Amino acid sequence: MSSSAVARVTRLRDPHAQRTLTCRRVFGAAAAMLDESAGPDVSVPALAQRARIAPSALRTHFPSLDAMFAELYLARVTELPLDVDPTASPRARVSEQLRAVTLVVADEPRLAVACTGALLRNDDAAVAEARTRIAAEVRRRIAAAMGMGAWPEVLETLETLFWGALLQVESGAVSYRVMATRLDTMLALVLPEEN
Incomplete structure (x- = not known):
């Protein structure tokens, strides 16, 4: 028996998976910034921009560099x-x-x-x-x-x-x-x- 009703897809949020993805982006961005620069300086705004997240979100995940x-x-x-x-x-x-x-x-x-x-x-x-x-x-x-x-x-x-x-x-x-x-x-x- 078939129905013309459209199935609803429920997406479950997985905050742990989202945090893991964000951390990977931040870690990759930090490693790349250090690899490309002459000095060890990484700032929160530059890292946030490179990782494509807001500086406040970066500080939420990591209270310090x-x-x-x-x-x-x-x-x-x-x-x-x-x-x-x-x-x-x-x-x-x-x-x-x-x-x-x-x-x-x-x-x-x-x-x-x-x-x-x-x-x-x-x-x-x-x-x-x-x-x-x-x-x-x-x-x-x-x-x-x-x-x-x-x-x-x-x-x-x-x-x-x-x-x-x-x-x-x-x-x-x-x-x-x-x-x-x-x-x-x-x-x-x-x-x-x-x-």
């Missing part, structure tokens, strides 16, 4: 695949995870400086919240790489190695790539190969 860069780093880290080879040694598995997180912005030097600088801010509650979520993701990756039964003290030591490495990179002492290699050396001291 540092919060936006911290969230951008978080997005990059959480988008990394979490594949753990069960046949590899714990050291090799942890190395793979920490190397991936360490190098997530290594090929974008200006973005790396902006993200790392933002993550080290201690006067911005939104940055602190993003940093907490990044720390949880780093811990999740280390725990997955270590496997069941890993001592909490070992997990904490490995996390401290990662955050110390990030601080050294921010200080300009070493590059991300050099630090990834140094992390391998540090891991060899903390996690001896199994026989």
Whole structure:
């Protein structure tokens, strides 16, 4: 039986999906602006214009530019695949995870400086919240790489190695790539190969 009535389509709003799309536009615009400019300066009006949103909407999503860069780093880290080879040694598995997180912005030097600088801010509650979520993701990756039964003290030591490495990179002492290699050396001291 057919009807001449037109079917009504109801569109459901998904605020999370809309926020995700907006964040992706903002993150892409920020990365492009840093890549194209000679300096690390990104302003709210310029970023909003580049991302095609109102400055007030940008401030609604991100209370500060540092919060936006911290969230951008978080997005990059959480988008990394979490594949753990069960046949590899714990050291090799942890190395793979920490190397991936360490190098997530290594090929974008200006973005790396902006993200790392933002993550080290201690006067911005939104940055602190993003940093907490990044720390949880780093811990999740280390725990997955270590496997069941890993001592909490070992997990904490490995996390401290990662955050110390990030601080050294921010200080300009070493590059991300050099630090990834140094992390391998540090891991060899903390996690001896199994026989």
